[in-house]
Amino acid sequence: MFFSVVTPTYNRQPILEKCLRALENQVFDSALITDYELVVVDDGSTDGTIEWLQAAAAEFPHVRLVERHHQGAAAARNYGVQVAQGDTIVFVDSDVIMPPGSLQAHAQALVDAYQRLGDDRVFTAGRLVNTSNFERPTVEPAKVTDFSNAFFDTANLAIARHWLLTAGLFDTEFSQYGWEDLELGVRLKNLGVTMIKVPEAVGYHYHPPFSLDQIPKMIDQEIQRGRMGAIFYQKHPTREVRMMIQMTWLHRLLWGLLTAGGRLNERTMAPLLRWLIAQGKPRVALELARVFLNWYTVQGVYAAYSELQQQG
Structure with a gap:
């Protein structure tokens, strides 16, 4: 498998840095994941994200930065999928920090499911743990309030690229906050694509402490x-x-x-x-x-x- 990790971002430079460093530090079996790229789609950030990534390019050898005018998450993810080189898309939000074995967990679960089902009509959904600990986000324990049964939450999932193209990608009519990922999930479900939950593919979803x-x-x-x-x-x-x-x-x-x-x-x-x-x-x-x-x-x-x- 060649993984293309698609991460849209908009004015999130501090937490994006943690997100990308964690993705650069992934550990996996090269027989399972032959290679991976980090497709960062900047959706018109004005906080210095692009300048920082360009200056730090040597620290992020897997990152491919693409720039867009601000059009929202749906359009940014679509562009990321369109320019991706991999056969498998992994969606990771720019405020999610993945421990070293998370991509490996997605890959193993996909291979096991393909063998069991006889086809690739499936996607893997990783677990999300909400945290407000910016310095050490991955020490946060899982909580009851972290549970979600959402079908196709793009904060942390993996799917064969061709299913996204067959379903028609994200609907850009969802130009404001919410539902663009779950709406695509409905279309994928109608194609017979099923969800496999992978708790080992954990992502720590950072939110600033509530005020x-x-x-x-x-x-x-x-x-x-x-x-x-x-x-x-x-x-x-x-x-x-x-x-x-x-x-x-x-x-x-x-x-x-x-x-x-x-x-x-x-x-x-x-x-x-x-x-x-x-x-x-x-x-x-x-x-x-x-x-x-x-x-x-x-x-x-x-x-x-x-x-x-x-x-x-």
Whole structure:
């Protein structure tokens, strides 16, 4: 196998450096992975990412830097796949740090699955562990809140390149935050491509410690997620997609009750969240904030879907 690791990035230079150093330090059986490249797609960064990579090129011999105008994650990943030289694509987000054996774990799981199934109609999904430890991200233990059953989460997965091309790559209509990877997952599933979970292919997903000044951006992302969710459902009007995007009466009732109809929000909960953060419990504060963030998502998806219906 020739692995092309596709990593889109936008203004993430400090954590991108950790991501790429970890990928350069991968250890694997050369009979299994004959070679690999790191296709870094810069999506119009303005934080010095390109200049830093050009200056540090000797430290990253596997990196192929390609530059794009800022068009979003879907377009960046598409370009990475199109220029990739490998037969197998590994998607790794630019804020994910992979321990030395993670690529080997993906490769071994793919080979085992190909032999068992008799074809390559499969992709491997690695495990993600969320961490806020910038200095030592890989020491974070796995938590219950890290569990995800998402089909085709591109933070950490591997798939034969030709299946991406057959499915039609990522839909660039998803120009805002959310759903472009899971929507491609629906099309792959319709082609009969299945998912193999590979816990050994672990990636540590870095997020800065939660603080109140992050909330406006997080709310905006949830509203965007709602808009993109409505487009997702318009393309695939199934019960499964409705559940994914939270466009059901159950989600509306659940988050409506938990937020008292929106009265428990970023303003009314700010004192409690601030106190939890001061007590050294930013993770608990974040989980509480997710209650009103989900309410924004649900409100956003219903509003966006109503607009789409009015537009015909």
